[in-house]
Amino acid sequence: MINKTETNNANYDIIVIGAGHAGCEAGLVCARMGMKTAMFCTDIESVAMMPCNPSIGGTGKGHLVREVDALGGEMGINIDKTFIQSKMLNTSKGPAVHSLRAQADKKRYHEEMLSTIHAQEGLDLIEDEVTELITSKNADFSKYIDNNSKIITENEVISVTGVRTSEGKEYSCRALIICTGTFLGGKIFIGDDVTISGPSGLRPATRLGEQLRELGFPIRRFKTGTPARMHKDSIDYDLMTEQKGDEKVVPFSFMNEDKEYDIDQISCWLSYTNETTHKIIRDNIEKSAMYSGNIVGVGPRYCPSIEDKVARFADRKRHQLFVEPEGLDTDLMYIQGMSSSLPEDVQHAFYATIKGLEHAEILSPAYAIEYDCVDPLSLKPSLESKLMDCLFCAGQFNGSSGYEEAASQGLIAGINAVRKLKDEEPLVLRRDQAYIGVLIDDLVTKGTNEPYRIMTSRAEYRLLLRQDNADRRLTGIGYEMGSVSEERYRRYLDKKDKVDAEVERLKAKRIDIQTFRDFLIRYEAEPKREDKEAYERKIAEIAETANQSFADILKRPAIRYADLLEIDDDTRPALSANEAIEVEVMLKYDGYIHKQINEVEKLQNLENKKLSEKLDYHSISGLRLEARQKLSEIKPMTVGQASRISGVSPADINVLLVWLEKEMRAK
Numbered sequence: 001m002i003n004k005t006e007t008n009n010a011n012y013d014i015i016v017i018g019a020g021h022a023g024c025e026a027g028l029v030c031a032r033m034g035m036k037t038a039m040f041c042t043d044i045e046s047v048a049m050m051p052c053n054p055s056i057g058g059t060g061k062g063h064l065v066r067e068v069d070a071l072g073g074e075m076g077i078n079i080d081k082t083f084i085q086s087k088m089l090n091t092s093k094g095p096a097v098h099s100l101r102a103q104a105d106k107k108r109y110h111e112e113m114l115s116t117i118h119a120q121e122g123l124d125l126i127e128d129e130v131t132e133l134i135t136s137k138n139a140d141f142s143k144y145i146d147n148n149s150k151i152i153t154e155n156e157v158i159s160v161t162g163v164r165t166s167e168g169k170e171y172s173c174r175a176l177i178i179c180t181g182t183f184l185g186g187k188i189f190i191g192d193d194v195t196i197s198g199p200s201g202l203r204p205a206t207r208l209g210e211q212l213r214e215l216g217f218p219i220r221r222f223k224t225g226t227p228a229r230m231h232k233d234s235i236d237y238d239l240m241t242e243q244k245g246d247e248k249v250v251p252f253s254f255m256n257e258d259k260e261y262d263i264d265q266i267s268c269w270l271s272y273t274n275e276t277t278h279k280i281i282r283d284n285i286e287k288s289a290m291y292s293g294n295i296v297g298v299g300p301r302y303c304p305s306i307e308d309k310v311a312r313f314a315d316r317k318r319h320q321l322f323v324e325p326e327g328l329d330t331d332l333m334y335i336q337g338m339s340s341s342l343p344e345d346v347q348h349a350f351y352a353t354i355k356g357l358e359h360a361e362i363l364s365p366a367y368a369i370e371y372d373c374v375d376p377l378s379l380k381p382s383l384e385s386k387l388m389d390c391l392f393c394a395g396q397f398n399g400s401s402g403y404e405e406a407a408s409q410g411l412i413a414g415i416n417a418v419r420k421l422k423d424e425e426p427l428v429l430r431r432d433q434a435y436i437g438v439l440i441d442d443l444v445t446k447g448t449n450e451p452y453r454i455m456t457s458r459a460e461y462r463l464l465l466r467q468d469n470a471d472r473r474l475t476g477i478g479y480e481m482g483s484v485s486e487e488r489y490r491r492y493l494d495k496k497d498k499v500d501a502e503v504e505r506l507k508a509k510r511i512d513i514q515t516f517r518d519f520l521i522r523y524e525a526e527p528k529r530e531d532k533e534a535y536e537r538k539i540a541e542i543a544e545t546a547n548q549s550f551a552d553i554l555k556r557p558a559i560r561y562a563d564l565l566e567i568d569d570d571t572r573p574a575l576s577a578n579e580a581i582e583v584e585v586m587l588k589y590d591g592y593i594h595k596q597i598n599e600v601e602k603l604q605n606l607e608n609k610k611l612s613e614k615l616d617y618h619s620i621s622g623l624r625l626e627a628r629q630k631l632s633e634i635k636p637m638t639v640g641q642a643s644r645i646s647g648v649s650p651a652d653i654n655v656l657l658v659w660l661e662k663e664m665r666a667k
Contacts, residue, residue, distance in 0.1 A: 010171045012038045014417050015163055017130045017208070018179035019047045021403040022395030022410030024113055025073050026177045029414035031123035032072070033482045035421065038124045038171060039117070040163070042183060042203045047125070048078070048113035050403065051182070051199035052226045053336055054106040054326045057252065059089055060454040061404040062099035063435045066470035068407050069253045070492075071415075071436075072483035074116060075407045076252035080259075082108040084266045084328060085245035095585045096462035100250055103268065105327040126171075131207040133215075134162035134170065135388065158215075159389040166207075175390040175417040178374075179410055180397045182224065185209040185372035189289035190365055191343030199226075199369055209372040216387060218375035222451050223295055224401060225305050225339035225368040228347060229332045234361040235323060240269040243322065250577075254471045255488060257495075257578045269323040271356050273306070273338075280350040281310045281342070289341035295370055300401050300451040305339045305368065306350075323356070332363060341368035373399050376443035380613070381637055382416040382426035383409060383440065392417050398443055401451035408436045415483050427481055428637065430607060432461045432600040433473055445634065445644050461596050463589060468582045472496060495579060502573055502583050506550040506564075515567055516548050520556075523563050554587045606653075607640035609660060620659050627652040 016027045019041035027039035041047060056079040057065050069076030083102035090097045117125050135158050162172040186204035188195045198204040213219050245265035251257065288307045289295045304312065309319050321337040335357075340347060344365045351357050376398045378386050383398070385391040394413040395406035416426040429437035438459045443452060459465050465473070475492040478484035484492075511519075550568070553559055561584040565572065575583065586593070617623060617631040626647045636642040639660070643653050 010169065012036050012124075012171060012173045013421060014038075014175045014177065014414075015040065015130075015171060015173040016177045016179060016414075017163070018181055018183065018395070018397075019117075019125065020179060020181040020395060020406060021048060021075065022181070022397075022406035022413070023177075023179035024048050024117065025068065025075065025407045025410035026179055026392075026394055026414035026417070027117065027123055027125075028074055028120055029072065029411055029483050030177075030418055031120050032485075033415070033418045034122070035418050036122055038126055038173070040126050040128060040130050040165070042127070042129045042198065042205055044114070044125075044127055045110070045200075046183070046198070046202055047117065048110050049200065049202075050104060050106045050109065052224070052339075054104045054109075054324065054334055055101060056083075056104055056109075056403060057099060057101040058404075059097070059099045059101075060435065060456045060458070061402060062089070062101060062252075063456070063465060063467055063470070064404040064408045064439070064454060065100070065252050066254075066467045067434050067436050067474055068404075068411055069255075070470040070474040071411055071478040071481075072485065072488060073407060073411045074113065075404070077255060078109060078112050078116070079104055080251045080253050080256050081112050084263075084325065085268060086249045086261075086265065087243075087245050088250055094463075095466055095468065095581075095589070097456045098467055099456070100252060100467060102252065103245075103266065103324055105329075107327050107330065128169065129166040129203070129205050129207075130163045131166050131205075132164040132211050133160050133176070133208070133388075133391075134164060134172075135159060135215075136161050157389050158387070160391045174421050175392065177392040177394060177410075177413050177417055178397050179393075179395045179406070179413075180205055180208070180372075181406070182369050182371040182396055184397065185221075185370075187370045189295055189341045189368040189370065191287050191289065191341070191346070192292070192294065193343075194289075194294060197369075212372075212374075217385075218378050219372050220375060220399070221370055222373050222396075222399060223290075223368055223370040224300060224303070224396075224451060225341060226366060227335040227338040227340065228351065228362045228366045229326070229334060229364045230323075230351075230357070231361040231363055232325065232331050232333045234359055235269075235333060236356045236358065237269055237323075239356040240271045240323065243268040243270055248577075254475070254492065254495075254578075257576050266325050266328070268325070269356065270320060271323065271354055272318040272320050273350075273354060274318055276353040277350045278310045280346065280353065281307050284342060284346045285311060287343050287346060289368055295341065295368060300453060303339070303401065303451075303453065305341060306337075307340060307342060321354070335366075338366065339368070340366040342366070371396070373397050375399070375447065377447040377634055379444045380426075380635075381428045381440060381444050381641065382420075383413040383444075384416065384420065384426070386613075386635065390417075390420060392420075396451070399448045399452055400439070400443065401453050405439060405452070405454055408439060411483070412436060412440065415481050419481070427477070429474075429477075431459070432464055432596075433477075434470075435459060435465055438465075441641065441644065445636065445641055446646060461600060463592055464596050464600070466585065468578060468585060472582075495576075498573065498575060499579050499582050499586070502575065502579075503551070503586055505571065505573075506554065506583070506587060509550045509571075511548050511550065511553065511567065516553070519553070519567055523559055551587045551590075554584060555590070560584065603640065606643060607638050609639040609657070611636055611638060611642065611656075613637070620655065622655040622658075623652055624649065 013035040030037040085103035183198040249261035326332040392413040394409035479489040613635040630647040
């Protein structure tokens with residue numbers, strides 16, 4: 001393995017600041033797309049580090065990982081190598097919200113990603129703090145035009161051309177991606193103790209944030225937190241509820257669909273807080289950095305600290321927590337759901353009230369971390385900054401939370417940085433194409449006042465954006481962009497052909513009435529208030545009036561694709577588990593899927609109407625003042641994006657459409 005922490009070549013096409021989950025995806029995809037790339041980190045240990053929950057996926061987040069993988073990213077492949085427990089969530093609900101989650105071996109995840117980075121041709125990993133951006137000014141000869149076709153202004157564009165580091169070195173680049181995570185201006189809080197630090201005690205980045213403020217970037221302070229780590233041998237697991245992984249492991253990466261996993265999965269454990277826990281927290285809540293006024297940053301609503309939970313949900317008698325291993329070769333157990341910024345002595349007191357943790361040894365206390373991030377309304381949908389040319393931003397620097405959200409943005413920022421240098425149109429995924437599209441559109445169109453977390457409820461077209469079809473939605477796009485390898489694309493086409501052929505076969509194949517009648521009686525649950533004879537008469541009536549295909553049968557709620565095997569013949573193809581799932585979902589939910597597709601097509605007209613980022617909205621009569629201000633600030637790319645901006649009404653959109661129509665006629 002070549003050590004790339006030092007390099008003698010200071011000239012790069014693209015520089016990535018940060019080597020967390022966003023930085024890793026950005027750096028790898030830039031190099032794989034042919035760009036000479038440097039990735040900077042303050043500490044090698046920060047590469048793909050999991051300072052908070054050592055897991056990948058979860059509700060909504062699992063969809064993002066599948067989409068990153070479908071576009072040629074690394075996260076899914078890496079967690080498939082390093083998971084110690086795997087579980088599909090929400091299986092009692094419909095396929096739209098099924099979400100894969102895997103507990104990671106934290107150390108191995110870091111090591112595997114580091115190894116991948118070292119092995120990647122064209123990618124240098126440099127251990128040094130970036131303290132300053134090197135910029136240049138040049139005239140933009142695209143000019144604003146008024147209604148009389150007169151030049152009214154000429155823009156001066158600031159471009160990023162390189163970076164300076166704490167060691168005094170300069171590195172040039174043609175594009176740059178900021179992926180600083182929680183390191184930028186990082187401060188750790190434990191009660192009244194405040195430490196200038198990155199996560200897990202690593203060295204923070206401080207001076208870059210100061211320069212970004214001076215350059216006019218809208219920098220804000222957000223905060224997140226992490227629970228205590230405890231010694232595994234000091235926990236009484238008999239007092240907790242065991243949480244095992246799935247017997248049949250579903251991999252994250254589409255490249256591993258045919259792989260069988262036979263590993264001894266490690267259990268997680270469920271316990272609860274109680275009224276004694278809550279009393280200790282309430283009695284000491286003023287000592288929390290969140291409540292004492294020490295922290296000015298805004299925390300995540302959907303991942304609150306335990307003191308927030310106790311204060312905001314005072315009627316709740318208990319809150320659940322999960323005790324999860326950090327890896328195979330470590331004594332550390334992570335206490336999910338119990339982040340805090342209370343002093344250590346208070347933490348010891350309230351943890352000791354929880355069943356199974358009465359005598360637990362805390363190896364590292366919970367803490368809150370505050371950091372610098374940018375207002376995402378200052379970004380284009382491509383994740384390029386509106387303030388500086390060729391500067392892209394990704395991950396927690398954009399105001400999001402979570403490894404998966406970071407990786408998604410890092411991949412898109414990397415792809416678009418490459419396309420920018422090639423003078424090609426950026427990749428902007430629509431809300432009906434991907435959860436990644438929902439994530440980025442929410443950030444750059446609606447903004448966020450707290451760390452943003454993806455959830456399935458944020459997507460209007462959940463049935464179209466399932467985990468099982470992420471490759472069908474995105475791998476062709478990735479191949480066109482250049483982020484997807486030839487091998488991955490060919491595998492996707494082979495799978496698509498097999499699935500499509502089986503769907504058509506099931507639509508064409510018919511079943512005789514008697515076989516259909518007998519099949520339904522065996523597989524459909526008998527209603528409680530009907531006797532057997534009445535139920536069989538009902539089935540017989542259905543059979544007599546129906547000319548059923550296998551696809552029709554599969555649409556019945558109780559019938560699964562596997563059930564059809566006993567009445568099928570030898571023309572049934574051999575499909576992988578994931579291929580079979582996709583066939584079943586495509587047919588069982590066919591009507592609902594087409595309904596959503598029709599809704600998308602109706603709204604697509606607005607997405608197809610482009611808006612120039614140099615459009616002077618103050619010159620359009622009929623727009624309300626608030627709409628003019630918001631449209632001028634955000635500079636939407638399409639009328640569809642404009643319609644999602646808070647403060648822009650349907651009436652304003654109608655004014656825009658009329659104005660666009662007049663402009664088209666004038667041309």
